[in-house]
Amino acid sequence: MNDLSAVVEEHVAWLSGIGADPTGGTTRLLYDENWQIAQNGLKAKFEAIGLTTSFDAVGNLFGRIEGSHYPMETIMTGSHVDTVVNGGALDGQFGILASYLAVKYLTEKYGQPLRSMEVISMAEEEGSRFPYAFWGSKNIWGIADKADVLEAADAAGIKFVDAMRDAGFDFKDENEGLRKDIKAFVEIHIEQGSVLEKTGKQVGVVNSIVGQKRYNITLEGESNHAGTTPMGYRKDTVYAMSKMINEAIDKAHHHGDPLVLTFGHVEVQPNTVNVVPGHTVFTMDCRHTDATELAAFTKEIEADMKATANKMGIKIEIDNWMNEAPTPMSQEIVNVLETACTEAGLNFQVMHSGAGHDSQIFAVNVPTAMLFVPSIGGISHNPAEATKTEDLVEGLKALIASIHKLAYED
């Protein structure tokens, strides 16, 4: 596998170059011109190595080779082809390319597999053009609702439906049944965090994708003159918020990994140096791989916040507007990936994913697991998104070894 470095670099440069954005990075959004060029280019590549290609109704691209012994058992691997605006060269794209290169490598070296292998280039995951994410995987598993996109339009006012039809695609036939042949789904992706970089590992075997809860917290106190209002008379919402955030994040640290807690957005009124702030809204984002722990922790924080508000005479409203359950990966597939990595002598660790991926849609339906490669500085969704080529190659090796086990071993 000595020349894999050059092959990987060349393929990443090719795909990320389709939609190169003059303002930085790659912008290739669902159904746009570059998206069409990318899908068609991938289709040609898949066909050139002997795969049978097809698009489904919405534009997910499949490249398939039949299994010799178990053709109705499909080992699927791939990721999404769309990017965010000014995205990096690897998010989604590396997963498709590595899947393609793995299948190419395996068929060249071992010929036809026992089970069918399928590379997938999914239409959409990021939700960057229209306010809808996971359009590709949700269509595959029959949970994309036409009604949710029927009125959607992009920033330029182009309607979702028109963009889709102009690209030659349409809604799925709702009576079409779900696929029953997929025996396993494996997705390789950049980590988009800095865990592997900090632990010095080159590959991650993902055993779980976090669940997340998001909140808006609104505090109503009293705006008062910062000079003439003694401390004892105040209902200061920034003070209340500070107590809440300080206590909550202290508890999150104490609770320990994999729990994460973020207060990313703060809005203060009147937001003036010399007025005690009477109105503050802030957000909370909490994630954990375990639904029970996530629920228990957020319940405790909600109670703490209410107690603090009550003690300070401040009105509080806690609006929990997002609830996504954690998605455990298939332990069976995780075991296969671990064994494959061990046998291939790779420098890997088992870990969870703190971000969402297509695999969480698959995992509910078919045995699924993921592989991660490190992200330099944890940076993603940014032109600076990067992974060392040697780490991309180690990830590809892990995927090859994993797909080999799943598709070639009896």
Added chain:
Amino acid sequence: MNDLSAVVEEHVAWLSGIGADPTGGTTRLLYDENWQIAQNGLKAKFEAIGLTTSFDAVGNLFGRIEGSHYPMETIMTGSHVDTVVNGGALDGQFGILASYLAVKYLTEKYGQPLRSMEVISMAEEEGSRFPYAFWGSKNIWGIADKADVLEAADAAGIKFVDAMRDAGFDFKDENEGLRKDIKAFVEIHIEQGSVLEKTGKQVGVVNSIVGQKRYNITLEGESNHAGTTPMGYRKDTVYAMSKMINEAIDKAHHHGDPLVLTFGHVEVQPNTVNVVPGHTVFTMDCRHTDATELAAFTKEIEADMKATANKMGIKIEIDNWMNEAPTPMSQEIVNVLETACTEAGLNFQVMHSGAGHDSQIFAVNVPTAMLFVPSIGGISHNPAEATKTEDLVEGLKALIASIHKLAYED
């Protein structure tokens, strides 16, 4: 003094009606048409009760009656005629009207005073039209710098100099000496806080105006993915800010009155629910009547903030952009006011002012003290600014008794 209620109400309605703003309250800004109408209306009123009137170069209005025994000893009383945008009916205005009514009452009842009495309607205090406050009192005491307003313009682009000249005024002759005849200055003003309301007093004798220090604090951490960045890897500036504010305000409460501490303005970047916030700027406003305590407390808070930032690996910049020293009132005049209130049987207390007033400019130059009347709900700089008429009358009685002591007693 039974009919003082009606007199006070009528005068407040008259003056606050000049500049009544269709969007609420009173908007009467330095040198604008309503400002000119108000100053000329006051001049006519002053003259109608036998006062000799004059404007100084910049538009401060004086109404004077000579003393019979000590004409070169002037007891001055008054406040500022300008309002904020959508201001209330009392801020500044009540001080001028009460001073005028006190002098009217005293001359009608007791005739010519031993010392000269002067009512002053100062041109400007709020800094609401141009970015310059205390234009009136600073010109009286020779500390207004021409250079600071020469290029200033209002929101409509009208230059300070043009507005001033169009109203018939101009810069003061810099060679003109300061007045040496003012023996005492007394200003009555609404409290703009809720201390008197909470303590149930109708009059405050102000013995000090707080000093204040204002800061911008800038925290630089790292913006990271809220899902993929474990708590231990974060440099979260909202968490750091929360620790700092929580600790600082806890300490302010522990320190006790008259210290006040406010974090009124917060700006977070990127300010997104799912990104660990890597950049936060917030303000701090700290006030105290004692310069040494103010300096010691803010020094301690600055050290705390730096220690917290260092512990969390976050860069901090603390910019102290305002330093105003506390201004003690004249103990001699405070004693006169206290005695006058006691003798008049008023329900009063001695207190400090948490807001700035023209008196702080006078106090550096001549013996000065202030009287406060309660503000309902502590509300000011707002159309809802109000004081019970009975409290306005008690304030007027306190001013009458005080000026009587100063101008009529030997």
